[in-house]
Amino acid sequence: MATVAATPPVPTTTNNNTETHKKNRIQVSNTKKPLFFYVNLAKRYIQQHDEVELSALGMAITTVVTIAEILKNNGLATEKKVLTSTVGMKDENKGRLVQKAKIEIVLGKSEKFDNLMVAANTSESHQPAGNDDKK
DSSP, rough: OOOSSSSSOOOOTTTTTEEOTTTTTEEEOOTTTTHHHHHHHHHHHHHHSSSEEEEEEGHHHHHHHHHHHHHHTTEEEEEEEEEEEEEEEEEETSEEEEEEEEEEEEEEOOHHHHHHHHHHHHHHHHOOOOOOOOO
8 A cells, every 4th residue: 555645745844844744644736636536545544644634736725625525524524724825836937936825624533434434345345346237
């Protein structure tokens, strides 16, 4: 089982504090992986660490919010913290510094998480392979 981050785990500077890559952080991109890849990865991180930190820049912010809402609406997670900020990044095309919006959402394991995951795994294992309703 490999842990995957959508962007390289480089330290980032925010408010003069250097953050190192956390084991339970998922840096989301909307070009590299499908939405439910991140939803399933977040479930796995919540199982392992009791919480997950979802992080995104710019246009990927909507993807992070959607992932968080899916997990919350399914009763798997509770919202612990939401941080928004802007970060200065060098524009590769123009070579100048541009400000990008950043969001970080920390989700904790809900009280129902373990029961819901057991129920989901049980229903998946009881379905026969190749269950097609085609006639």
